[in-house]
Amino acid sequence: KDRRIPVYESSVGGGIGQPGSEVDYVDFNEKGGRDMPTAVHLLWLSYAERKFYQLDAELSENTKERMLKMFRKPYYMSDDNEHCRYFNLVITMLPGGKVWLHLNGIGRTAIVCDTLQAKEVHMELEDFDKDAFYTFKTLDNSCKLLLSDFEGAAENLEKHGVPLGLWDKYKEWYRYTTKIEFENKETKLGTHILYKFTNGDKYWDDDSIPKNIQTSCKYLAMDWQVKDSTYTGYFFFDEDEILRVYPKAFGNEGKLKGELVVQVSKYNNWFDIFLQVG
Structure with missing residues (x-):
């Protein structure tokens, strides 16, 4: 059965693999755990590119096997002299529609997939986010003002553009x-x-x-x-x-x-x- 689990937290500008856009497994460990993720479905707006991207991707068998092994096998943390487990699946959306997946736990973050590729989709801002439409009216205004929350980002973007090959x-x-x-x-x-x-x-x-x-x-x-x-x-x-x-x-x-x-x-x-x- 296809069970869709929402991403409960999201953030912008935190960096690659940083918790903020993750699926949290902690609260569910005491209730029998979550099912292993088998697919990722995303729709997002790239402020830098002023584009919408959509991803509907099944995870490869290699990715699922790697995640399963990592969830099952704890790692050692000498600070507390104990073994810890990964408890977050972190989803990072990058310019160009690239999507990377990491597992995150106390003191450790590890990439599990860096090959997912979303496609650009065309839609109205109102259909994507009604609050953003009522506040900013246009996609350009929305991206411009939201990007201004990050000091120096707009100036850097104007000077250098989006370096799409950087993530490779x-x-x-x-x-x-x-x-x-x-x-x-x-x-x-x-x-x-x-x-x-x-x-x-x-x-x-x-x-x-x-x-x-x-x-x-x-x-x-x-x-x-x-x-x-x-x-x-x-x-x-x-x-x-x-x-x-x-x-x-x-x-x-x-x-x-x-x-x-x-x-x-x-x-x-x-x-x-x-x-x-x-």
Whole structure:
């Protein structure tokens, strides 16, 4: 039987894979759980493109199998010394009608599908959202004013347009792990290392899940201890640089293996960060 489950929360501008447009599985775990999703049905308005998109897609067997395995198998979180489970199916709508699906839980977000493609549909604003029609009157006014809620978005859009090929770069996979080296050999690395990636993936290093195939790392946070002093580093990688360097280092097909190396000086205030491939 076709049971349609609504998305109870939605948000705009939160970023790829960020909870806000998700189907929540938490409240249903105590009531026998939800059925596995088999399809996604969406209708939305892209403010940036001033277009409506519609998706009615059956999920592939590979996607359903991957989701089922992830829902069933917990991952470890050392903060609370417990095993956690994914409890949100996060739906991200991107320009060009692309739709990505992630599973999200405490401290972890993992992509499960990045191949769904919606089609553009033509409709009146009043048929899409009566409140928006009564407030803004036209589609152009609606998109213009709603986009103004995000500082700098309209100016950036006017200058650069919609970079439709950008998300293909975000989802490129590479075979690498991370190595952190300290010049001071008395340094002790903390157990909590947080990574965020261009495709929306996010995890802590000690969550017991293998990590050897990943997209480009855009953020890294870690702590380390030297005698009685504790240091914390937050590294925000330049997007243009990582999207240029990763494919150049790993090759167009991404088959080469490598390491993201972070070297910390003995003074704990100088860092060399580079990719080492081959």
